[in-house]
Amino acid sequence: MYVDLILTASIKAGEGIVSIYESAHSIDYKADNSPITEADKVGHRIINRYLNQTVYPILSEEGKNVHLSERIKWDNYWLVDPLDGTKEFINKNGEFTVNIALISAGTPVIGVVYVPVKKWLYVGIEGEGAWKLELEDHQLPPDWKSAGIKLPVDQCNNDCYTVVGSRSHTTEETNKFISNLEKKHGELSFLSMGSSLKICLVAEGKADIYPRLAPTMEWDTAAGDAIARSAGCKVVQYETGEPLQYNKKNLLNPWFVVKR
Template sequence: MNENELKSYLETAIVASLKAGREILKIYDTNFDVEIKEDNSPLTQADKNANKVINYYLQQTNIPIISEENKQLPYAERKHWTRCWIVDPLDGTKEFIKRNGEFTVNIALVENGNPVLGVIYVPVTKELYFTSEDLKNSKKITITSEDETIENIFKNSSVIKPSAISDTVKIVGSRSHLNDNTKKFISEIEKKHSVEMVSKGSSIKFCLVAEGAAHIYPRYAPTMEWDTAAGHAICKTAGVEVIDHKTKKPMIYNRPNLLNNYFIVSSL
């Protein structure tokens, strides 16, 4: 992928995430209905509207899309893709329903299984995280409006970096998923360090490690590829590993089974 291609795809993903965020907030302030999908996860009109907007922009790249809210294609077809977009139009629907602001728009571009480009937008706080145009680092900007120009975003964003461990290890966990395996992992860390828990929902957890607000994000609960691909890309270019607990290697994407293994995000 040459530099011009990469920049064009990044611009498209950023615009798509901002427009999707705007659609999400339109629903957020209403008395919306909640459906329950076959997998028992919640679905709102915000998920659907955001997905529609993102598909509109990404389809213009002629790269296939894996989105939580699209019909999933069989691996027999997907295995021939060298590139694909992986999208969660509204990551953290449970947080959206609770109205705590901790939900995101996730867009990633994957090439040969590796997440190369990632965009995460937090609509309520208007924080935008993304991999840089040259993939040498990751950046963050808090915008004032979803109409912010790409030029201003690139010009005014700041590079984010993970932080080194001091005496206290900050572990980020989900408000909705703190199970026995996670507690066991934390207790092992506590044998060597004092531990401070940082609770957040959705893919914001990846961003906190990438920007140094936390050191580790252990995930011993089910996630899908669209929950992690964008965060993985942002962490990777920030210098943070996202390791599959089963393979002990960096996670890969567009697999036969889109359900992730457990994983650890760590700046150690």
């Protein structure tokens, strides 16, 4: 299933991104006014070099748009965000990630999230489980499962329900959701985090819930979604309670909630 290949791809992309992160770099803007840096493009190129060795097609935030008439033929494909958390990258807080997921029949079955500044590597494989590794010098251990810690590792304190939220995005609806959690659970503990790390913190057991009542795209969530599901969490649509679906006609996600 190419797991070692995509682990290596994420780490190598992270190395390339960090080399730009630590130097001066320019910032451009896409048509929707969202920022893009040279690091996004470098990460995209490195990942593609690896994924092009596989039999599966690639859908990437930084790649060309693939029409639905082509995508609908894909039973399995890679869904990639080479640099999730560009705002965190620009703000230099280290909370950005490299995300690679394998989607099968609309479901994320393998997910890799690499945090190159912190050298944290999260892995989720359907039917096998999820792990977190803390790497040295961006090196993947030969027996990475034994070197990693099985998720979840830290169960939240039952006396303090923990909510994780975005550093860069908040909405009135999210505030109302949290207010309702306070009525149910009493005093809450809050964690702020960027990028797909928020999903990983729930998978890890450091947070109980992550409500995302704001726009995201499929490539923003797929890798973290696979990790969370593999760690025994639920990643569900806010309105219906059904799991998130991938390779939809519109690649915009509905609002969703990640919970233990």
